[in-house]
Amino acid sequence: MDTTAPPNRAPLAQLDRAPDYGSGGYRFESCGVYQFKEAHVFSAPALSASAHLAFLGAPESARPALWHLFGVTLTEPQNSSTSASTKDDDERFMRLALEQARLASDVSDEVPIGAVVVLDGEVLASAHNETRMRKDPTAHAELLAISMAARSTQSMRLVGATVYTTVEPCFMCAGALSHARVARVVWGVRDPKFGGCVSLGDVLSQPGLNHHVEFSEGVCADEARDLLQSFFRSKRAAKAAESRD
Ligand SMILES: [Zn+2]
Numbered sequence: 748m749d750t751t752a753p754p755n756r757a758p759l760a761q762l763d764r765a766p767d768y769g770s771g772g773y774r775f776e777s778c779g780v781y782q783f784k785e786a787h788v789f790s791a792p793a794l795s796a797s798a799h800l801a802f803l804g805a806p807e808s809a810r811p812a813l814w815h816l817f818g819v820t821l822t823e824p825q826n827s828s829t830s831a832s833t834k835d836d837d838e839r840f841m842r843l844a845l846e847q848a849r850l851a852s853d854v855s856d857e858v859p860i861g862a863v864v865v866l867d868g869e870v871l872a873s874a875h876n877e878t879r880m881r882k883d884p885t886a887h888a889e890l891l892a893i894s895m896a897a898r899s900t901q902s903m904r905l906v907g908a909t910v911y912t913t914v915e916p917c918f919m920c921a922g923a924l925s926h927a928r929v930a931r932v933v934w935g936v937r938d939p940k941f942g943g944c945v946s947l948g949d950v951l952s953q954p955g956l957n958h959h960v961e962f963s964e965g966v967c968a969d970e971a972r973d974l975l976q977s978f979f980r981s982k983r984a985a986k987a988a989e990s991r992d
Contacts, residue, residue: 841967844911851875852978859974862888862912864896871896889920904928913971918943921950931961935971
């Protein structure tokens, strides 16, 4: 471990080692479905918490028997469940989140992740990562945008709101989405190192939660990935140049 590196380099290193920001092209809703590593979707609206745990704990070979036992229907991921107008809106608002991500890296030298909160077609708040600038590990784009939106509406709940973020929310931000009673979250690329929605966990789909946030992914994924990759490429180049001097 390089103990000479300044502490604010840590988040860069963590994300930089992520092998892939790809979404696999999947785009699906979380409400009433369960998503597993196989990238299939189980329609199981009445699945109990114990049944859910049984699925998660079972070896793959035993799952077909469990599917049958619990009456679960296995289907391929659905990309067409989002209407054309919703897809247009998703792209439009994701481009605003991408603008925030660009600001993060170009102006603030932050990891390029941006988020916007939208309610009834109106942007309530937009933000980008500020962890390095604020020296605050919680200053993620989603959290900042949610806080700003809540202040703007003078309400601790963002009922009916959609959050657009360029990268899959982490566990912390996924928890905040649920606390805020956000209706839906849309992201560009998965985060294999910190993603708490599908990559490393499924916070949004936990059956014990009293509020479930729907989600879609893969919107403007190429742009979101390109921003991250070019940011880290430039950081690596700068570090290499530094070590040569
Ligand atoms: Zn986060």
